[in-house]
């Protein structure tokens with residue numbers, strides 16, 4: 001699968017969200033950071049804003065729920081127009097039931113792991129998911145430094161996806177930039193969230209294309225992608 005770029009609106013100007021969404025048309029997804037000031041120490045937006053974003057852009061919405069009780073709230077984000085909904089395993093009471101509900105409502109189901117959460121206990125859940133998100137910063141804020149120590153977890157996750165013969169995607173989020181995206185792609189990521197490395201640039205659309213080109217070149221040279 002080709003590398004996909006998902007610009008994070010956390011780094012956009014929230015007073016001009018519709019324009020900011022249009023500024024990255026050409027990206028594969030628009031990454032929508034939903035934070036509740038409980039699961040993470042920051043507060044962003046909720047269902048009504050996702051409904052408005054859905055009308056403001058044709059780019060599919062990739063909603064990352066950094067909230068408590070995703071079992072209760074995630075279905076509402078599908079109804080609001082999200083094409084992909086990511087919940088945190090640390091917050092979900094019943095991740096399998098929740099993933100099945102998201103899929104049954106017609107969106108892609110994705111599960112996120114904070115940096116200190118290992119993938120191994122969740123190996124058996126992978127067939128229930130369309131995407132696994134390995135956080136490469138502690139969730140909560142944009143503009144943090146990429147955590148290199150997550151690269152082995154990305155590699156191990158990619159191996160597990162291969163071992164089970166799954167088509168699922170592997171997303172990374174946090175500190176992804178021109179300096180770090182190639183290491184993520186070499187390790188096995190194929191969906192890249194980037195906030196400041198897109199919205200911090202004068203031409204966000206060009207930044208998306210540049211990141212995608214770098215990721216595709218690194219993937220083509222990566223051993224995990226041979227025969228893909």
Ligand SMILES: O=C(CO)[C@@H](O)[C@H](O)COP(=O)(O)O
Nearest residue numbers: 010139140142143175195196
């Ligand atoms: O979910 C988060 C942070 O919790 C991310 O989506 C960040 O918003 C990415 O921003 P950069 O690290 O790319 O600036």
